[in-house]
Amino acid sequence: MSFLDNVEPPTNLQEPQYKFVVDELFTQLDGANRANLGHFRTVSDKKVSVIQTFIKTFRIHIGDNIFPTARLVFPDKDRRLYYIRDVTLARLIVKMYSIPPESEDYKVLYHWKHGFQKEKRFTVDSNNLRDLPLRASRIIANRRESTPITTRHSYTVAEMNSKLDSLNDAKKSQEQIAILKPLLDSLSIPEIRWLLHIILKKSILVRFENYFLSVWHPDAPALFKVCNNLQKTFNYLVNQETRLNKNDLTVHPTLPFRPQLSFKLTKNYDKLIKDMSMTVPMDVNFQKMFAAKDLAGKFYMEEKMDGDRMVLHKQGKHFKFYSRRLKDYSFLYGENLEIGSLTKYLSNAFPSKVDSIILDGEMVAWDFKRNVVLPFGTLKSSAIQESVRQYTTIDQYEQQSSYPFFLVFDILHINGTNLTNHPLFFRKDILQKIINPIPHRLELLPSIIGSTAEDVQRAMREVVSSRSEGIVVKHLQSKYFIGERNPHWVKVKPEYLEKFGENLDLTVIGKVPGVKISYMCGLKNDDDQVFYSFCTVANGFTEDEYDKIERITHNKWIAYKDQLPPSKVLNFGVKKPMHWIHPRDSVVLEIKARSIDCTVEKTYAVGTTLHNLYCRSIREDKSIHDCTTISEYKQIKAKYSKDLEKSHSANKKRRVLQDSFVQEQQPKRVKVESDLFSGFDFVILSDNLSRNGDRITREELIILVKKYGGNITNTVHKLGTRQTIVVTERELPTCKSYFDKGIDLVRPSWLFECINRVAIVPLEPYFIFGSKNMAVFKNRQDEFGDSYVIHQTVESWDRNRFQRLPETEVDIYRREFLEDVSATEESFPRRFLFHDIKFHIVTENYMVELLQDRIERFGGEVIAAHAGCSFIVVCGDSENRDRTEVLNKVKAITKDISEKLQFEDAILTTKIPSVVTEAFVKHCIKRNVLLDSDDYKYI
Incomplete structure (x- = not known):
């Protein structure tokens, strides 16, 4: 059992009021801006003071049981699921107040998503335009003026939680309205606004969540990091004088935590090998074991699997599965040995003496008919089909030829002993001794021991030949850092023709409003810690992602014409944004681009930029300190600059002739x-x-x-x-x-x-x-x-x-x-979507001609041989008719490519074509952007 089990909640002097939380915390934080700083130096300083005052008042006048209140303060971390998104909530309000279709309020709410972009161009209230709770509360206030409501009720925090628990159980809109309408009729307008915020599970503290925890108790951030449970964290940490020890602040079975992540390669293979094979001092017993295994100067290499990062917890006969994002998938993969798409096959996977264990690994989908690991997107359906199959005696699911397959590469805990501080080679040794592999259900991910750059080269040839993701190189003595990136785990991936390297993690530093918002991103200079403008991205965002960015950066934007950014923080080139933001208040975006502009230009302060780029995702798991720096970008660019500079030189010569x-x-x-x-x-x-x-x-x-x-x-x-x-x-x-x-x-x-x-x-x-x-x-x-x-x-x-x-x-x-x-950094004209890109289509039939016509219509070229192409496309019709023949052709092509790989200066220099399905071409055209081929890999 964990020390966090069966912790009794402390008692309060009185029941806290919902109005108290709204007035003394939510409204105060929302109102902190540059216009009313008072004696505070920055907005952050004022918000810090608000949180300190709130917690001090709470302890003095209410007591030590803050968890019920924390459920409202941390709505995004509370475990209630209302299944109400912004559009759903807006339309519920329309029904509740019988708003007529011809009214402006109806247009705002009912067409919330569709009306935003058009409305944004004609409003001066752009900061609050995406804030549905604020706008909805204003509409409700106006409706109240026409039909005054005399009944008012001051809800306690317990009453509000009870109402929200009921809303969590309500599934139909009429049930939801029956719960919400009395609440909205009896609350004040500010209380309504923050209630809607809570229902939408939007972060209220945003960047100050950890600070709130630390003010309550110094160990609260660290404890929440290893358990991700508000109730356990706040109920256990009451007395600020009582501190936790190291064993308490580590992983525990059944408690979710964010797994360790790897770094991307930013150096050549020789430098990588030097860093990975460097020996560091260890405990005497570990040192003897290290020497006995003759591991000096060596490192691990493991295949980077295309699956879902998963952490398996076993406590007795009970199992838990948590994803990298802490989502509980136990219902899918199994909670015990009796039932589950995976666990029912694991009765012999662990020795009887193993009572509790935590394993880190990759969950993939295994196709037992083709004997291959399927792409990531098929994993969930495979697990669902496998789960359903056990409940039926009919063969309606027999066509499903895949099921979940867990590949283990690390062990973090066993029988009450924390292993995260032990060296990796020791943890691997324990894995080998206690895991009984269940073929294609639960196995150890093979680890190859290498010692030279040639070993990495051989591994990369195999990766290219098998069309795998890449490899992860690991230091044999590395420890495990919970929720952090470990510099001693480095992923090495082959680079493809239409990628200039790894996707870049960039910090948003500016905004250009328009029909489509464009975000200007920057790179940090390691020397002076200043962020320099680098590119502008407008593509790839979903409406939810726009909402999330605007919500996180709400009230943080500063108009460029009103106030210039401090030169010690931001540096812009010729192109200036309409609004800028301090990096500490901003977000991190993962950006994919087709190419680097190596010309010397002044549009952006970095001096070069990216072309044909789009946002793959918002990286909430990263801070601005984890982003790509100027020095790292220069290392990436150096690998491409020779060819690009040569091309630029030719273009420059032509430009003289033309202009x-x-x-x-x-x-x-x-x-x-x-x-x-x-x-x-x-x-x-x-x-x-x-x-x-x-x-x-x-x-x-x-x-x-x-x-x-x-x-x-x-x-x-x-x-x-x-x-x-x-x-x-x-x-x-x-x-x-x-x-x-x-x-x-x-x-x-x-x-x-x-x-x-x-x-x-x-x-x-x-x-x-x-x-x-x-x-x-x-x-x-x-x-x-x-x-x-x-x-x-x-x-x-x-x-x-x-x-x-x-x-x-x-x-x-x-x-x-x-x-x-x-505007190469924004929307690229559709007709030039595949400009200068060569495709090779694997098979020959009438469907190929249609596919070729589509590629050429959008500026691409289809060539007869695979040499020199950027994408090898497998036509869907051919794949369906004769998979074996197609697969053999693809294997022959990738084997030929792997045999011709070239390495220069101890690093792979050959650019490799991506093998994709026909859907890649279709979706690129549909979205008018060159998408990431990883999402359309042919296997």
Whole structure:
């Protein structure tokens, strides 16, 4: 039994009132802002004082039993589940107060999600726009004015908890309304606001949760960290003078805790091996065991599994399963040996002498028909199907060919003994001795002992060949840090062609409001501890994530025009946000990007930025101190800079040719071979941009025109008698002046068509880049916008769409299109979604042609061989018809790739294509962003 079991709650002098909690804590914290600091130096200092005063008053006037009150103060950590989200709550309020559909209040509440983005553009109250409890309480206040309610009731904390317990049990909307309506009718408006906050389980203390715990008792944060139970924490820690020992503040069976996490690789293999094989002093007994096993200078390597991190607790015959996020999955995997998708197979997994044990590992889904571990997304369904199967005698679930499989890689506790402070090699030795593997149900994750960089290279070849996640390199003497990242556990993953490396964890430091909010992120400089602006992200957020960010940062934003950020904290480049925030008050985002911009630019203070990026998730488990730093980013960028700088150099050269045509020297004299263009003057403004990657430069176009008799000029003569043709395929500053003068802007393709036909081809919309005479040119195409004489391929589809726009929309469309192109950190134009990306499709059939057409329509290229491609796509139809044949082809391809891996400076330099399902292409197009291929892996 744990020392936390059967702890009796202390008694209070009197029952605390809900109004007291609202007035003295919630409202005071919410009202702390820069405008009313008083004698406090910062907002944080004022909030600290509010919490201290509240707890001091509570102890003096109420007593030591604060747990019932803590359930309201920590709604996100309380175990009640109301199953009421913001939209549901808003519509319940509509029903409760019979708000008519034609009213503004109805529109605000009933269409809460859909109306936000539109409404945000027209309101000055943007800080509170996402705060549903605040806005709903205002609406309720207005409704009360029309129908005054005389009944008021002052609820105690116990009464409020009782009402919320009833709401927890209510499942139907009518039951929920029956509980909520009397409450909302009898509470004050501030009390209603915070009640709605509690029901939505939104954090009220936000960044001050640990501080509240520490003020109550110095050991409270540490105890809550290892038990994650408010009741046990507050009921046990009453006397501030009584302190806990180290054994108390460690893991205990059945009590959930956040597992240890690993770091990502930021160094080459040689440096990694040096750090991982370094021996540190140990206890004498451990030292003898270490020497006897000949482990000096060695390290562990384990495969990084694609599953759900899970911690297994066993106490007697009872089991508990907790995820990395502390969610209890015991109902799914089993609470005893009699029933459960996993535990019913574990009766022989542990020796009889093992009474209590805590194991850390990865829960995966095992397909027993294909003998493979399935992707992460199939795990829950496998467990559910396995659980259901045991209740039925019919074969309706027989088609389910997978079940949960727990792979153990660490042991943290056994029979009352804490093992987190013992070295890893000792913990591994215990695992080997006490675990009886149950094949494909519960096994030890294989650990390979290595000693050189070549060992890591061999492991990486195997990872690529088997299309695995990567490996985790572990120091043999490493201890276990609960809820923290251990620098002695390092994950090493192969890098894929469309990834510049690991996803980056960045701190939000600025905001640009708009139809879609854009968040500016920064990197911290290790030298001066200043955050430098780095990129802006607007894609990848769900409405819930927008809400969460705005809720966490509520009242923390400062208008840039009103107050400049302190230079010792933040540094922005040319691009400034409309609002900035202090990093300590901000959030951490996990950002995925397609590429790094290695050019020297001043848009962001870091000097480079990311392209085609989106937010994968909000990292609530990370602080700003865990984020990527400038030095770490430079190490990542260095691996790509050679190729990117080479590419940039070429682009820069082209840019000179394209934009500086006035100063450019005329090409050498060209021999005229035809008089085809002899009646025209040509102004050549840009290169010819070909979709297949071949580019004809502006200088080459000039030579071509002169070769066919055309005259090259840099200006348009008003009094000239010859017709002037302006050729361009890029929007340049000069284009607008020609366009405004009524001169047609013609694509280079017109030149090629004329040369091919040995005749001057009439201008059609297909050839026009821009013109005020579109009405005339549109008469030269059919009702579908196709040319009568020119064959138009799939490649020209988007161009035709451009040309079919009404004349009055052409300029607007082009401007919006160019804004999209320039905003590489935000929405990328859909037509260029797969620009410069090569795909290889594994199989051959009619479905492949449709898939290829979709890829090419959005700017991608499908190639015949897998060498040089970014994505290897398995067509869904082929997979369904002949999996064995497809799987053999994929295995042959990945084996070939692994054999050709190259390592330079003791690190893998080969970029590897991702093997994905057809769904990857489909969902990228649907969301208009290059998604993470890890979510669509083919297995």
